[in-house]
Amino acid sequence: MSDGLSTSFGAEAHNYELGRPDYPFEAVAWMLEPLPADSHRIADVGAGTGKLTRVLAKAPGAEVVAIDPDAEMLATLRAGVPGVPTFVGTAEQLPLPDASVDAVVLGQAWHWVDPVRGSEEVGRVLRGGGVLGLIWNIRDERVDWVRRLTGIMHGSHAEVMLAGGGPVVAPPMGALEEHTWEWARPITRDLLHRMAASRSYIITAPDEEKQRIRREMDALFDELGLAEGATIDLPYVTRAYRSVKS
Structure with missing residues (x-):
């Protein structure tokens, strides 16, 4: 999560916050489903402007910390999701103690991560039975105008990875489970340009x-x-994955 592209977003933090969609609560809840129903500590890694952070904060008993390699993105997050502690870091080098969180989640971010190093580091900070959750909002290109829009903008790293078979994790993380949700976001021309x-x-x-x-x-x-x-209406498919530490 440290190459030039993955750390470029801070320059457009405002457009990222306005132009990118939120995550369906049902998808986020599904990622956390293996955890006990009582309180749990969650690290949102690659948190950006807080798109996923604010949904996680709604989970009953959740204590959330946000981590991102870009300080400008975290500044926008603190303004939009006050009270959530923020730290500069990456999935491969998390600023957290061993066995200190119950879940690590990444929204629109695991495609920037070295899956072996990232899995090892996530496994280090997770408690036994902890969960790694990965989630992406992907425009539904079965719709003609959406497919044409992507052709104009170029496909993203995430879209290429998901089309090529999806994310990969490594030990000590277990096998990935996947679930999808289909929905649509009403969006203006201005917000499409911001996206x-x-x-x-x-x-x-x-x-x-x-x-x-x-x-x-x-x-x-x-x-x-x-x-x-x-x-x-801009149609989306949300693809969520979860893996339990083995």
Whole structure:
């Protein structure tokens, strides 16, 4: 989680917060299902602006800490989810003691992680029977205009990984279980542009490439009749995975 793309998001933290979707509570609850019903401590790793953190904080008895390699993202998180402790760190080098948390979760992040080193480090900080939860919101490209949108913006590292067979974990983490949820987010033209601007490919692209992407996105939205202020349903598939420490 330390290459230039994975640490580029801070430059677009505001657009990330506005443009990216929240996670369905049901999907987050499913990741934590193997844990006892009483209180538990959760580390949100690659927490970004707190999209997953705020959902975790709603879980009964949850005590959440947020970890991210980008201090700018964590500053946005602290403003939006006050009271949650934040730490700079990565999945491969967690700033946590041994056996100190019941769950480690990553939203839109495990594709940046070395799965062997990350699994070893997660296993170190998890208590016995602890859970690793991985979750992604992926646009549903079975819908024609969504597939065309991705073609304009370029596929992300996450989309490539999930299309290629999904995430991988290593010992001491056990086999991954998977579940999916389908839903839609009403979204405006402005928020679609903000979502695009928060993607690592576009953040690090030359100005002429950014201009091309915006121009082609606007042409697509004009074709769809998406006027300023109007909304269109952007379909998503949320893919969640969980693994129990063996």
